[in-house]
Amino acid sequence: MEPKVLDLNEIVTDLQELLGRTIGEHITLRIRLDPDLSAVRIDPSAIYQVVMNLVINARDAMVQGGTLTIETVNVEFDRPMLWGSDLGVGNYVRLRVTDTGCGMPQTVAARAFDPFFTTKPTGEGSGLGLATVYGIVKQAEGDVRLYSEPDRGTVVTVYLPATADSISAPPEEAAPVPALRGVHTVLVVEDEEDVREGISRLLADHGYNVVSAPDGAEALRMGDGYDGSIHLLLTDLVMPGMSGGELAETLLQERPGIGVLFMSGYPQGLSEEGFTPATEGVLSKPFTERGLLEAVRESIASTKAGERN
Numbered sequence: 001m002e003p004k005v006l007d008l009n010e011i012v013t014d015l016q017e018l019l020g021r022t023i024g025e026h027i028t029l030r031i032r033l034d035p036d037l038s039a040v041r042i043d044p045s046a047i048y049q050v051v052m053n054l055v056i057n058a059r060d061a062m063v064q065g066g067t068l069t070i071e072t073v074n075v076e077f078d079r080p081m082l083w084g085s086d087l088g089v090g091n092y093v094r095l096r097v098t099d100t101g102c103g104m105p106q107t108v109a110a111r112a113f114d115p116f117f118t119t120k121p122t123g124e125g126s127g128l129g130l131a132t133v134y135g136i137v138k139q140a141e142g143d144v145r146l147y148s149e150p151d152r153g154t155v156v157t158v159y160l161p162a163t164a165d166s167i168s169a170p171p172e173e174a175a176p177v178p179a180l181r182g183v184h185t186v187l188v189v190e191d192e193e194d195v196r197e198g199i200s201r202l203l204a205d206h207g208y209n210v211v212s213a214p215d216g217a218e219a220l221r222m223g224d225g226y227d228g229s230i231h232l233l234l235t236d237l238v239m240p241g242m243s244g245g246e247l248a249e250t251l252l253q254e255r256p257g258i259g260v261l262f263m264s265g266y267p268q269g270l271s272e273e274g275f276t277p278a279t280e281g282v283l284s285k286p287f288t289e290r291g292l293l294e295a296v297r298e299s300i301a302s303t304k305a306g307e308r309n
Contacts, residue, residue: 003041003140004168008072008093008160009033011047014288019055019070021198026065034073038162040093042140045284049265050133052286054097054156057130061101061154069098074162087143091162100153109148132265133158184300185209185228189219189235189247190263199234202289203296216242216250223251230258232300237264259303261295263287 012031020029040047051070058068075094077087104112113134130146137144137158148154186208190196193214200210211226213219216239223230233251237244248260265285281299283292 003043005039005041005163005165006044006047007037007167008040008047008095009035009037011044012051012070012072015048015051015286018286018288019052022052022055022194023059023062023068024194027059027062028067030067030069032069032071036074037072038074038091038093039165039167040140040160041163041165042136042160046136046140048286049284050136050158051095051097053130053133053265054158057156058097058099058101058154061099061103063102066100066153068100069096071096071098075159087159092142092159093162095158095160096155098153098155103150103152103154104148105150106148109146109154112146112148113144130156184231185211185226186232186234186296187219187223187230187251188212189214189216189233189239189244191215191236191239199292202292206293208296215239216244216247219247220250220254223254230255232259232261232296232303234261234263234296237262257303259299261299 012033016029016031023029055068055070062068071094073094073096075092077089077092079089112130114131133156134144137160140160142158142160144159145157146154147157186203188196188200188203188210189212190199191214196212196214200212204210209228211222211230213222216235219233219235233248235244235247244262244264248262251258252260259281261281261283263283263285281295281302283295287295
């Protein structure tokens with residue numbers, strides 16, 4: 001991780017459109033940002049992941065719809081906390097995500113941050129979302145608290161140390177990547193339907209021919225039945241059943257010229273699958289629309305998949 005001094009409000013604002021698509025039309029999104037919010041020091045991709053994981057967790061608790069609220073505010077502790085926190089006296093930025101979903105009993109809430117703990121049916125959740133949030137926030141010397149009541153909802157509160165340091169300058173805007181439009185086919189494999197549809201729609205709007213599948217087995221069946229060239233496999237790394245790595249290995253045998261781009265919130269898992277960022281592209285979750293488009297274009301261009309497959 002590469003911590004930078006940043007404005008948490010900017011992170012939430014940048015993600016707002018993606019968050020709206022992620023939660024769906026049946027959930028109302030409310031955002032309340034403190035205009036005088038202090039800066040924090042944290043890795044940008046990590047805090048993106050914190051926000052996205054909290055929102056996805058809240059969304060999954062509101063199957064019948066509801067309201068999801070994201071709030072930021074400055075807080076000051078003038079004495080150590082009494083609830084077993086490691087936070088000391090000082091200034092903090094508080095990020096709070098509240099949902100009006102199904103909630104959970106205290107016996108479940110007490111284990112919410114345990115790795116691999118999930119109440120979802122087998123194959124529908126890894127149980128790593130809140131555990132990942134906890135690990136990221138603790139590494140940034142912050143803390144996370146969760147309060148939930150059955151049938152009333154859940155509140156997750158993140159505290160990050162405030163800093164008076166100047167916000168890090170954004171990287172220089174990269175030169176526009178030439179559009180690769182009209183002739184390239186992308187096979188999108190993602191088990192979350194709304195994410196898969198959002199990615200497919202974005203790529204189609206930018207000229208790509210898109211074939212999509214919810215899992216590895218279906219992707220292989222579609223690949224077998226697709227007569228044309230497939231230039232890029234864009235797949236989630238962690239999926240129920242066949243993993244993205246296993247899918248890529250099989251598809252590369254059937255279509256040796258295909259490019260591969262993994263989507264992952266846990267890039268370290270690539271080594272467990274036998275792939276490395278040096279040989280295959282990796283797009284860290286969460287990502288922006290521009291980030292996705294540039295990664296797809298670069299993957300196709302670098303492998304010259306359009307010429308070989």
